[in-house]
Amino acid sequence: MTSTRDGTDAGGEAAAGIDHLFRRESGRLVATVTRVFGVHNLALAEDVVQDAFCKALEVWKIRGVPDNPAAWLMATAKHKALDALRRERTARTFAPDVDRLLRSEWTLAPTVQELFAEHAIRDDLLRMMFSCCDPSLAEEAQVALMLNILCGLSAGEIAGAFVITRAAAEKRITRAKQTLAQAERLFDLTSAADFAARLPAVQRALYLLFNEGYHGASTAHVVRAELCDEAMRLTRVLLDGSLDATPSTRALAALMYLNAARLPARLDASGNLHALHDQDRSRWDQRKLAEGLRLLGVSATGEMLTEYHLEAAIASIHAVATSADTTDWAAIATLYDRLLAIRPSPVVALSRAIAIGQHEGPERGLAEIDAIADRERLEHYPFYAAARGDFELRRGRRDVARKHYETALAVARNPAERRFLAGRIADCGENFVTSQSATRTPLPDRQHIRPQDPDAAR
Amino acid sequence: MSEFVFLYRGGSRPTSPEDGQKVMEKWTGWFKEMAANGQIVDRGQPLEGTGKVVKAGGKSIVDGPFAEAKDVVGGFTVIKAADLAAAAAIAKGCPILERGGDVEVRPIMKMEM
Numbered sequence: 001m002t003s004t005r006d007g008t009d010a011g012g013e014a015a016a017g018i019d020h021l022f023r024r025e026s027g028r029l030v031a032t033v034t035r036v037f038g039v040h041n042l043a044l045a046e047d048v049v050q051d052a053f054c055k056a057l058e059v060w061k062i063r064g065v066p067d068n069p070a071a072w073l074m075a076t077a078k079h080k081a082l083d084a085l086r087r088e089r090t091a092r093t094f095a096p097d098v099d100r101l102l103r104s105e106w107t108l109a110p111t112v113q114e115l116f117a118e119h120a121i122r123d124d125l126l127r128m129m130f131s132c133c134d135p136s137l138a139e140e141a142q143v144a145l146m147l148n149i150l151c152g153l154s155a156g157e158i159a160g161a162f163v164i165t166r167a168a169a170e171k172r173i174t175r176a177k178q179t180l181a182q183a184e185r186l187f188d189l190t191s192a193a194d195f196a197a198r199l200p201a202v203q204r205a206l207y208l209l210f211n212e213g214y215h216g217a218s219t220a221h222v223v224r225a226e227l228c229d230e231a232m233r234l235t236r237v238l239l240d241g242s243l244d245a246t247p248s249t250r251a252l253a254a255l256m257y258l259n260a261a262r263l264p265a266r267l268d269a270s271g272n273l274h275a276l277h278d279q280d281r282s283r284w285d286q287r288k289l290a291e292g293l294r295l296l297g298v299s300a301t302g303e304m305l306t307e308y309h310l311e312a313a314i315a316s317i318h319a320v321a322t323s324a325d326t327t328d329w330a331a332i333a334t335l336y337d338r339l340l341a342i343r344p345s346p347v348v349a350l351s352r353a354i355a356i357g358q359h360e361g362p363e364r365g366l367a368e369i370d371a372i373a374d375r376e377r378l379e380h381y382p383f384y385a386a387a388r389g390d391f392e393l394r395r396g397r398r399d400v401a402r403k404h405y406e407t408a409l410a411v412a413r414n415p416a417e418r419r420f421l422a423g424r425i426a427d428c429g430e431n432f433v434t435s436q437s438a439t440r441t442p443l444p445d446r447q448h449i450r451p452q453d454p455d456a457a458r
Numbered sequence: 459m460s461e462f463v464f465l466y467r468g469g470s471r472p473t474s475p476e477d478g479q480k481v482m483e484k485w486t487g488w489f490k491e492m493a494a495n496g497q498i499v500d501r502g503q504p505l506e507g508t509g510k511v512v513k514a515g516g517k518s519i520v521d522g523p524f525a526e527a528k529d530v531v532g533g534f535t536v537i538k539a540a541d542l543a544a545a546a547a548i549a550k551g552c553p554i555l556e557r558g559g560d561v562e563v564r565p566i567m568k569m570e571m
Contacts, residue, residue: 020479021479022476022478023476025475026475050471053472053475054471054478057481057482058504058532058533059504060485061481061486061504061533061553062466062502062533062535063501064489065482154473154474154476156473157474
């Protein structure tokens, strides 16, 4: 399926072109119209944007897409917003700071004109992003809300990405929107203290979104790669925002670029998963690697060492290594030590054990796995048993390894993982050359924390 | 070669931006194919769903004339094809068919001189 490849490779904004135009613009339009209408009128704002899209579609499908579709959409949304403001102004109040100006026909049009001006709409997306990460919402609700409002994904598409039922996704989004609509106004970006207080939640939601794309349980690979793209796009919005270029946001962006650079090699054209060791490193996206390393470089200012710095640093070590054998596993193990101290989690502990095993041999790796405090929480995580299988295989204990791989296969979450693990089981039966097996690790190149994982924030 | 008009009727609204994107891409692809085959005479125009009908004699002007949204012509395109059957075959590729809409194919009357 070529679309898998395309989805995986479509990283850059420029390359995207008309692709995803509707979704991309949807977030910007809803954010801007909501800024005018007031967050309590979110549903009305969404209706107006939907109308604008339908209008665009009716015209474009026959006349073709215009040269500047984004400007066309914004202008259409502005006209539709004006109609709605005139129609609804006796029944509703709008954004408190401009409500009075929207009521008089004298000031209505100039005010709307002003609010839709380029300099005004720049921060609307950021404001909406911060509003979505309201602390009264659970993390998965924040992520779902961002996907729906800012990325234009429907409840059905979000359900597909998170492997939940459509009804569950709808409920999650509807409730989150109710909470959002109860807020008196959109997040105020002008208060530096409020911004700093909310920023970690926003970063966390973006991080979860990226991880869901990178290693989610979804079977639809295309959607997954797109989630990574969306997370990166929103992180760029955050980075480019007038207020924020904090070291931790740069580190977050760095870890996304460095890991996303490996996506083309991680999943091949037929949707097969490739472990880091088996990846064709020439397929890594050099542009993203360079940007990731640059961002990591500029993130090293300030006092705070965040988990994002550590994850980005780990990814950068992989990025600069020419092969798995020449990777600085000792440095990676040390970084995992520090990550474990900041964010204790059995998945991080497992990654650390694997790095130690790579560095000091399979026996040490197995001992470290046995030492993971709450390792029973990893039982439903297929790469836990697979890691044991790998170390056993490297020790030459093929039958034991096979049993571990079979355990892993039983909890595999999608066809790619199943094919991957079935391949490992086949390896156990072959007359495997030990030196070759020693260079293989079942890990599909990166461990992390996802909402569905046993160590998720609950 | 004869010329024909495609009249587009009905078709559901997109359910999400992504859905709208897909619809857009299908139309773009369909038009591209027709253009590549040299079949387009005039891309045509989209039409608003509202309008007036001036009744015989000019005494009465009514809104409409459409009873239902699905009967509204949403736009038209002029194409050329060997005959009506060939024109209908081209219309079969129209993405509106996947969204519950239809295409009316009408030969343009020729002035024989």
